[in-house]
Amino acid sequence: VAALGYFFSPARVDVSARNPGKIQAALTESRRGLTEFVLDPLKEEQYYEIREPFAIMSIVKSPMGLMVGFMLIVVFLMPKLMENMDPEEMRRAQEEMRNQGVPSLASMLPGAARSN
Secondary structure (H helix, E strand, O other), X not given: OOOOOEEOOOEEEEEOOOOOOOEEEEEOOOOOEEOOOXXXXXXXXXXXXXXXXXXXXXXXHOHHHHHHHXXXXXXXXXXXXXXXXXXXXXXXXXXXXXXXXXOOHHHHOOOHHHHO
């Protein structure tokens, strides 16, 4: 049956060549013969996927949302952790960083070496 928007149960219709006017109809699933050939739609077809509603958690769960969340945690928790650090240990860590020669951000920029 060609009816847009509806799904019908498949049916088999046999037309006899020997006996004109003799027609047999049966549903394909049950092979049960039909006395009346009336087909009702089983369901309405859905041709398009229904769009999911907007959810803020979909943004938070995305890779970009996870990176932003992690960076916010680091930005707000790192100063708190540094405040709780022992002053002597803080000085020792700063001294080690100076001795390792960790480059500053300004020295990494192009043209910074020429101005020195």
